[in-house]
Every structure is written in C-alpha cells, then in structure tokens.
Amino acid sequence: MPRLLPYLLLLPATAFLCVFFLYPFVLVAMESVTREGSYSLDNFQRMVSHWKFGTAMRNTLLLAAVVVPVQLALSLAMASVVTKLSTGRSTLLYIFAIPLGISDLAAGLIWLAIFEQTGFLNSALYGLGVIEQPVLFLSYQNPMVIFAAIALAEIWRATAIMMVILVAGMGLIPKEYGEAAEVFGATAWQRFRKVTLPMLKPSLQTALILRVILAFEVFAVVIALGGTNFPVLMEETFQWQFTLQDRGVAAAYAMVILGISVAFTILILRLLHVPKGARV
Amino acid sequence: MAEIRIKNVAKQFGAFTALHSVDMTIRDREFMVLLGASGCGKTTLLRIIAGLETPSQGEVWIGDRRVDKLPPRERGIAMVFQNYAVFPHLTVFENIAFGLRMAKLPQSEVDRRVKRTAELMHIEQLLKRYSGQLSGGQRQRVAVARALAMEPDVILMDEPLSNLDALLRLEMRAELKGVLAESKTTTIYVTHDQVEAMSLADRISVMNGGYIVQSADPVEVYRNPAARFVGSFIGNPPMNFLPATRAGTNQWTVAGRVVPGPNAPRDRIEFAIRPEDMRLGEDGIPATVRVVEPLGAHTLVTTDVDGSMLRALVDSDLSVAPGDHLSLVPQPDRVRWFDPETMEAVR
Amino acid sequence: MTTATDTVSVTRDEVRSASKWLFVAGVVMLCIWVLLPIYFLMINALSSPEEVTSFPKRMFPSFDLASVTFFFKFQGVLRALWNSVQVASLTMILAIGLGAPAGYALSRFDFRGKEAFRFLVIMTRAFPLPLLALPLAIMFIRTGLDDTILGLALVHATLALPFAVLITFSLFSGIPVELEEAAWTLGCTRIQAFYKVILPLALPGIAASAVFAFVISWNEVFAAAVLTIQNRTLTAFLLQSLDVSPLPLKFAGGAMLVLPALIFIFAVRKYLFAMWGIANR
Numbered sequence: 001m002p003r004l005l006p007y008l009l010l011l012p013a014t015a016f017l018c019v020f021f022l023y024p025f026v027l028v029a030m031e032s033v034t035r036e037g038s039y040s041l042d043n044f045q046r047m048v049s050h051w052k053f054g055t056a057m058r059n060t061l062l063l064a065a066v067v068v069p070v071q072l073a074l075s076l077a078m079a080s081v082v083t084k085l086s087t088g089r090s091t092l093l094y095i096f097a098i099p100l101g102i103s104d105l106a107a108g109l110i111w112l113a114i115f116e117q118t119g120f121l122n123s124a125l126y127g128l129g130v131i132e133q134p135v136l137f138l139s140y141q142n143p144m145v146i147f148a149a150i151a152l153a154e155i156w157r158a159t160a161i162m163m164v165i166l167v168a169g170m171g172l173i174p175k176e177y178g179e180a181a182e183v184f185g186a187t188a189w190q191r192f193r194k195v196t197l198p199m200l201k202p203s204l205q206t207a208l209i210l211r212v213i214l215a216f217e218v219f220a221v222v223i224a225l226g227g228t229n230f231p232v233l234m235e236e237t238f239q240w241q242f243t244l245q246d247r248g249v250a251a252a253y254a255m256v257i258l259g260i261s262v263a264f265t266i267l268i269l270r271l272l273h274v275p276k277g278a279r280v
Numbered sequence: 281m282a283e284i285r286i287k288n289v290a291k292q293f294g295a296f297t298a299l300h301s302v303d304m305t306i307r308d309r310e311f312m313v314l315l316g317a318s319g320c321g322k323t324t325l326l327r328i329i330a331g332l333e334t335p336s337q338g339e340v341w342i343g344d345r346r347v348d349k350l351p352p353r354e355r356g357i358a359m360v361f362q363n364y365a366v367f368p369h370l371t372v373f374e375n376i377a378f379g380l381r382m383a384k385l386p387q388s389e390v391d392r393r394v395k396r397t398a399e400l401m402h403i404e405q406l407l408k409r410y411s412g413q414l415s416g417g418q419r420q421r422v423a424v425a426r427a428l429a430m431e432p433d434v435i436l437m438d439e440p441l442s443n444l445d446a447l448l449r450l451e452m453r454a455e456l457k458g459v460l461a462e463s464k465t466t467t468i469y470v471t472h473d474q475v476e477a478m479s480l481a482d483r484i485s486v487m488n489g490g491y492i493v494q495s496a497d498p499v500e501v502y503r504n505p506a507a508r509f510v511g512s513f514i515g516n517p518p519m520n521f522l523p524a525t526r527a528g529t530n531q532w533t534v535a536g537r538v539v540p541g542p543n544a545p546r547d548r549i550e551f552a553i554r555p556e557d558m559r560l561g562e563d564g565i566p567a568t569v570r571v572v573e574p575l576g577a578h579t580l581v582t583t584d585v586d587g588s589m590l591r592a593l594v595d596s597d598l599s600v601a602p603g604d605h606l607s608l609v610p611q612p613d614r615v616r617w618f619d620p621e622t623m624e625a626v627r
Numbered sequence: 628m629t630t631a632t633d634t635v636s637v638t639r640d641e642v643r644s645a646s647k648w649l650f651v652a653g654v655v656m657l658c659i660w661v662l663l664p665i666y667f668l669m670i671n672a673l674s675s676p677e678e679v680t681s682f683p684k685r686m687f688p689s690f691d692l693a694s695v696t697f698f699f700k701f702q703g704v705l706r707a708l709w710n711s712v713q714v715a716s717l718t719m720i721l722a723i724g725l726g727a728p729a730g731y732a733l734s735r736f737d738f739r740g741k742e743a744f745r746f747l748v749i750m751t752r753a754f755p756l757p758l759l760a761l762p763l764a765i766m767f768i769r770t771g772l773d774d775t776i777l778g779l780a781l782v783h784a785t786l787a788l789p790f791a792v793l794i795t796f797s798l799f800s801g802i803p804v805e806l807e808e809a810a811w812t813l814g815c816t817r818i819q820a821f822y823k824v825i826l827p828l829a830l831p832g833i834a835a836s837a838v839f840a841f842v843i844s845w846n847e848v849f850a851a852a853v854l855t856i857q858n859r860t861l862t863a864f865l866l867q868s869l870d871v872s873p874l875p876l877k878f879a880g881g882a883m884l885v886l887p888a889l890i891f892i893f894a895v896r897k898y899l900f901a902m903w904g905i906a907n908r
C-alpha cells in the first residue's frame with residue numbers, strides 16, 4: 001500500500017493531463033494532416049498560400065525578436081534592483097510583479113487608453129504643443145505605430161514573469177562569490193558580467209523559454225490594439241477556426257506555432273547549456 | 281516489559297548498504313547509546329526501530345511483539361528528532377498533548393500529563409507559546425516532554441543535543457539522565473559525541489560502517505575495546521598503536537623492547553596503549569618529543585617512535601620541549617593488542 | 628599624506644552618492660513604467676463616457692461612475708461576469724484537487740516514474756496550451772461539453788494544473804518530513820498526520836495557488852473565445868465585442884479585468900517564487 005500511494009496520488013493529475021493535454025495534441029496533429037478523411041498536406045498548402053500567412057509569420061517573429069531582448073534587459077535590471085534593495089524590497093517586488101496578474105486582453109486595453117485617438121499620448125503631446133490635433137495612431141496607415149504599441153504593451157505586461165524568475169535565481173547565488181570578486185577588484189559591472197550572469201544561466205534558461213513561448217502565443221493584445229490590421233499566427237488560427245470555419249487549416253497553424261515553440265525551446269536549451277556539476 | 285531485540289537487520293539504499301546484518305538486544309529499562317562516526321548508520325537503525333524505515337531484511341521485536349511490519353503508531357515508541365520537529369502551528373501545550381489527544385485520553389488526564397511532563401522538563405511557563413518563540417534548548421525540552429507524556433515503553437532519541445551550545449548541552453545532558461532514569465522507559469539514544477555517550481549510557485553500542493562493533497558498558501568499551509576502531513574512536517586523544525613483531529612465544533618486540541603479550545597466530549600484531557596509561561621512567565619506550573600541548577591538568581606530548589606517532593598525557597609540572605628524548609613506560613595491565621588483519625582485539 | 632587620502636575619500640563619497648541617486652531615479656522610473664499605464668486605465672474607467680471620448684484628457688479621474696454603470700447595464704456583461712466567476716472557481720477546484728496530491732507525492736516519495744511525471748508537467752510549459760482549445764472543441768461537441776462552463780474549466784485547468792503541481796510541490800517540500808514522522812510516532816495514521824500537521828501548515832500556500840489558478844482562468848482569452856458562444860466569459864465577451872463596443876465599455880471592462888489581478892498579486896506575493904517551480908534544476 002505505501003508503495004502504491006505515490007502512484008495513487010499522481011493518478012488523477014496524470015490522467016487529466018493525458019486526456020486534456022497529450023490526447024488533444026495528438027488530435028490536432030492528426031487534424032492538421034487530414035483533409036476530407038484522408039492524409040494530405042493540403043491544409044499546410046492552403047495555409048501557406050493564403051496571403052496573410054507570410055505577414056502573420058513575419059509579424060510574430062519580428063515581435064518576439066524585438067520584445068524578448070528588451071524584456072530580458074529590463075527584467076535583469078528590475079531583478080538586480082530588487083535583489084540589491086534591503087528596505088522596501090517586498091513593496092517593490094509587488095509593484096514590479098503586478099502585470100503578472102493582468103491578462104493580455106486587459107493589457108491591450110490599458111495601452112489602448114494611451115494610444116487611441118483621444119488617448120493619453122495624444123493628450124500629452126497636445127499639452128506639450130507638439131501636435132495641433134489628435135493623431136490617429138492605430139490606423140492601418142501607421143503599421144509601425146501599431147507594431148510599437150503592441151510591442152510596448154507586451155513588454156509592459158510580460159516582463160514581470162521573467163523578473164520573478166530571475167529574482168529567485170539571483171537569490172540562489174551565494175553572496176560570497178560577488179564579494180570574492182569585489183576583493184579581487186572587480187567593478188560592479190564586471191561582477192554582474194563575470195559572476196551574476198554566468199551563475200544565473202539556469203534561471204535565464206527557464207525565463208527565456210517561458211517568455212519566448214508566450215511571445216508566439218500573442219493574441220489578445222494584438223486584437224485590442226491592431227484589430228485585424230496586424231495579423232499574427234494565433235490570430236490567424238482563430239480566424240480560420242471561426243470566420244473561415246476551416247478547422248484543418250487552423251490545426252495546421254497550431255502545428256506551426258507548436259513547431260516554432262519547440263524549436264526555440266531546444267535552441268535556448270542549447271545556447272544556455274549549463275554543464276552538470278557547474279550549477280549553483 | 282520492553283526489551284528490544286534486533287535480529288539480523290540489514291538496510292540497503294539502492295546499491296549502498298547502510299546496515300549490515302545487525303543483531304542486538306536492548307534490555308528493559310536500559311539506556312542504550314548508539315555511538316559512531318557520521319554516516320555509520322545510527323539514524324538508519326533508529327528509524328528502523330521506530331518504523332519510519334523498512335528494513336531490507338531481519339526482524340525487530342519490542343517486548344514479545346514482532347513490530348517490523350507495524351506502522352510507527354502501533355509500536356509503543358516515542359521519538360525525539362534531531363531537529364526536534366516541534367509542530368509550529370501548535371502551542372507548546374498542544375504539542376505535548378498531541379499524542380495524548382490522538383490516543384483519545386480524557387481532558388483531565390491530558391491536562392495532568394502535560395502538566396507533569398512540563399514540570400519535569402522545566403517548561404511550565406512556556407505552555408502558551410509557539411515553537412517560533414522558543415530557543416533551541418526550550419524546543420528540545422518540548423520535544424522530550426512530548427515524548428515522555430506518551431509514557432511509552434521505548435524512547436528513541438536521535439542526537440537530541442547536537443544543536444545546542446556546549447554549556448546548554450552539559451546542562452541538558454544531566455537533566456535528561458535524571459528524567460529518563462525516573463521514567464523507567466527503555467531508551468535508545470543516538471550520538472556521535474563520545475563524552476555524551478560515556479556519561480549517559482548504561483551500555484554503549486559502537487557502530488562503524490553499518491556494523492555494530494562492540495556493545496558493552498562505558499568503562500568496558502573504554503578499557504577493553506573489542507576492535508581497533510573502538511580504541512581509535514573513543515578517547516580524546518585516542519588510543520596509540522605501535523607495530524609489534526614476534527620475539528618468541530607470548531613475547532613481542534615493540535619499539536626495540538621485548539614485552540610479554542598474547543599468543544596470537546601471527547608474526548605481526550599491534551600494541552596499543554592509551555595516552556594516560558604511560559608514565560616516565562627507566563627502560564621505557566624511547567620517544568622523541570615533536571609537539572607539546574599544555575591542557576591544564578595534563579600536558580599532551582606528541583612523540584615519534586621509530587616513525588610511528590605516540591601520544592602521552594604527562595603531568596603538567598613536567599617541563600618538556602620538542603626535541604627532548606623521553607622514556608615512556610606503559611602500565612602493564614593497560615596494554616591491549618590488536619590483530620592488524622581482522623582489526624579485532626587479541627587477548 | 629593625510630590630505631591626499633581625504634581628497635580621495637571625498638571623491639569616493641561623491642561617486643557613491645551620485646550612483647545612489649542614479650539608482651533611486653532608476654527605481655522610480657521603473658515604478659512609473661509599471662504603474663502609470665494602470666493609472667491611465669483607471670482614469671478612464673472612473674470618468675463619465677463623455678469624458679472618456681473627449682479630448683484632451685484630464686490627468687485625474689472625475690470619479691464619475693457613469694462608465695461603470697454603463698458597463699454593468701450593457702447587455703450580456705453581467706452574465707459574462709458570472710460565467711467568468713464560475714469557470715474560474717471550477718478551474719481552481721480542479722487544479723488544486725488534482726494538483727495538490729501530485730505535488731505532495733513529488734515532495735514526499737521517491738518512486739519509479741517520478742522523473743517522467745515531472746517531465747510531463749514541465750513539458751506543458753513548453754507548449755502553447757491555449758491551442759488545446761481547437762481539438763477539444765470537437766471533442767466537447769461529441770460529449771456535449773461544448774459551450775459549457777465545465778468544458779472551458781477543463782481546458783483552463785490544464786493551464787493551471789502544472790502551476791498547482793509546482794507550487795504545492797515546493798510548499799510541501801518546505802515542510803520538514805520530521806513533522807509528519809513525529810505525528811506518526813505520536814499515534815497518527817498517514818491521513819491523520821496530513822490533516823493535523825501538514826494541511827494547517829500548507830493551507831495559506833494552497834490558498835495562494837488556488838487564487839493563482841483562479842486568475843489564470845479569469846485572464847484566459849483564446850480558449851474562452853474558441854470554446855464558448857452563448858456562455859461567454861468576460862474576456863471572451865470583451866474580445867468579441869471589441870470592434871463594436873464603445874470606448875467607455877472597453878475601459879470599464881478592462882478595469883474589471885485588472886482589479887482582481889491587483890488583489891491577486893497582493894494575496895500571493897509571498898508565493899510568487901514558488902509559482903514558477905523555481906528550483907532551477
């Protein structure tokens with residue numbers, strides 16, 4: 001009985017994940033290579049040949065390429081600040097962590113309040129005398145502004161996740177290492193580069209994987225700020241499923257998102273490989 | 281009647297053998313101390329007796345019941361953990377009462393027992409506190425009180441004093457001894473502190489590498505180590521060992537001198553003597569002084585005897601300096617002999 | 628000689644205080660960066676609809692509740708809100724009910740297959756989970772779970788379960804095994820020891836992870852939009868009406884989404900780290 005107990009305890013969660021996680025993924029994989037009851041790559045062909053596919057792919061990757069590095073830098077800065085602080089540490093951590101609980105839709109709406117025609121950006125610019133009348137920032141004529149607004153909203157929203165992971169990671173690094181480096185005459189920046197960053201690798205790995213995957217799932221922020229003017233992969237998946245009622249192509253999109261997610265996970269694991277025994 | 285018998289108990293963790301076929305008997309009301317270096321399997325043996333670990337083989341008997349298949353709660357034991365394991369969400373009172381409530385004792389009996397054990401351990405004034413508001417020594421008392429309140433047949437203690445500072449340890453040691461002698465339980469007490477072991481035990485079981493090397497009363501363990509390990513582990517500084525070669529029947533050459541010894545079936549054995557069992561005199565072991573360490577009452581002299589180290593405790597009045605030559609005479613009735621192959625004592 | 632050291636130390640101090648000011652300025656900037664956008668949303672939510680669409684904006688709310696009232700009176704909003712609460716509560720129950728036992732097993736036992744299970748849990752984080760909604764939509768139609776509270780809660784539970792497992796794992800790992808063992812030697816069965824010792828100690832953390840599961844569901848947009856048609860949750864409702872609804876509605880809705888988040892992060896702030904299974908192994 002005691003030997004079976006752990007399995008008994010794990011059974012519900014395992015069964016649940018099998019039914020609602022593994023099995024659906026098998027289903028969606030099958031669906032993506034099935035057209036009218038037979039195996040074919042027709043879905044993928046349809047997906048690729050649609051004019052929006054290239055744009056959606058490019059937008060998604062571009063967004064990730066801009067957002068993730070900025071978030072990395074910002075979260076490192078936040079985590080360093082939080083780690084350094086002795087008084088007010090938990091307050092600051094709470095403030096920095098707030099966006100963690102905010103949905104992407106809400107984040108989109110928050111930044112809509114700033115960027116819309118009668119929004120706060122226009123008001124501020126007007127107040128400063130830069131513009132005479134409100135500008136329509138989020139129109140299809142200003143794709144760069146839409147892109148910037150979405151990127152800002154994403155950076156604002158999802159840096160907190162990385163920050164929390166990095167703060168935890170920094171907490172695991174014994175202070176003595178930094179102090180030892182200081183004794184040897186390393187400057188603050190050198191200590192950060194040569195001691196903190198290398199020892200933070202495992203946390204960086206976790207943070208980046210989580211973040212990059214979320215970046216490929218970007219959806220509601222885009223709709224809230226760009227409507228259909230800024231197609232991304234997740235949005236296209238949604239459109240094919242609903243507006244175009246073509247589940248096969250939607251499944252193909254899902255496989256593409258899954259594919260790049262897995263590819264990037266492996267890439268990050270490789271790039272930030274930490275040899276066993278070299279961990280804190 | 282709570283005699284504990286351990287028959288042929290062994291424990292493997294994967295490929296690692298933590299206990300090799302242990303046999304031992306702890307008599308009713310005996311205070312048995314398990315003594316050994318870190319990692320020798322003391323905790324493992326204790327946990328097997330408690331039922332927190334299942335033995336890979338063998339039997340455990342408490343009284344006339346075989347208990348090795350029973351859960352801990354049915355064994356009639358109480359345990360004091362190394363880190364005390366005082367429940368942080370309960371007051372001291374509720375901690376001590378915990379087991380009594382599980383046993384569904386009436387409230388009046390619970391009150392009576394908590395009060396009595398709290399008095400015994402001098403923690404009556406702490407009953408309303410939580411463990412976070414206690415010092416290490418107080419927590420330790422609560423842990424012991426919680427065990428005593430159960431009025432168990434057997435109390436198992438795993439290094440209960442190891443987290444205390446030296447002074448508090450000394451104090452608690454004396455208290456524990458008094459309290460447990462009164463409580464009439466059978467006690468197994470784990471420690472790697474030999475002074476603690478000597479001062480508390482009715483009997484000491486010395487463990488090494490998963491074996492029980494010797495079980496005997498403290499003086500016997502000190503005076504007549506059954507194995508070389510016991511001599512080298514117990515005593516501070518430990519026993520000295522010098523090589524001895526056969527010089528004839530019952531005659532052995534040690535450091536150039538022929539001394540009488542046992543009739544061992546070997547040509548080379550080991551001569552052993554404790555540092556305090558040598559005096560300065562004529563015709564002793566010729567030793568060159570290397571280090572002199574005054575300890576107060578005595579002075580510890582570390583010497584060199586033909587390349588072997590020999591330590592002696594001499595009177596602190598004696599003035600010695602490194603480089604001096606001494607002649608150390610072993611007290612004949614304190615000399616012991618060991619077989620270097622089996623590591624066991626030769627009589 | 629003395630003067631030389633003095634000058635050096637003075638310049639050191641100057642550098643020190645300058646870098647200190649820089650540090651403080653940085654902290655303030657970062658706080659503004661995080662808080663200002665939320666403040667803007669709150670201004671809009673707490674202004675009248677006319678003020679929301681007027682230009683230029685004022686930098687302080689007028690505390691006019693007309694937008695909020697408008698939002699609550701808008702057709703479908705209350706129902707969506709209620710749906711959200713139901714789905715999130717159900718998600719919470721499912722995630723903790725399934726996740727806590729698993730977290731406990733991982734923290735207390737060594738057994739074959741433990742690594743495999745951990746891998747399964749970690750793996751869920753490497754997949755874009757909302758996509759699950761696509762195949763499940765079909766599965767649910769077959770089983771009659773389509774467009775139901777339970778159906779959506781099941782998907783959200785898949786999102787929340789890995790977190791529940793990781794959080795409870797780290798919670799239970801933080802409770803010394805000896806406490807449980809002590810309870811056993813004092814006469815408890817395994818189950819009694821759990822209820823009397825482990826549960827009271829783990830409860831605040833379990834509550835925090837329950838809140839976390841609630842918010843995961845509360846915030847989820849994609850699956851909710853895919854899986855519900857009549858029984859929209861608040862996020863799905865807002866998403867679907869984005870291009871038709873007036874600005875005040877959007878902002879009041881946005882504020883409605885943000886409010887629980889603020890409370891939530893505050894409630895679970897002690898457990899933020901446990902949340903991501905931060906044992907960087």
Ligand SMILES: Nc1ncnc2c1ncn2[C@@H]1O[C@H](COP(=O)(O)OP(=O)(O)OP(=O)(O)O)[C@@H](O)[C@H]1O
Nearest residue numbers: 293296298316317318319320321322323324325472
């Ligand atoms: N659960 C376990 N899995 C694997 N090895 C274990 C386990 N428990 C104990 N061991 C090993 O068994 C040996 C004996 O351990 P035990 O805890 O009994 O030592 P000990 O004598 O109590 O030491 P200490 O004085 O340090 O407490 C050690 O080498 C230890 O590493």
Ligand SMILES: [Mg+2]
Nearest residue numbers: 322323324438
């Ligand atoms: Mg031990």
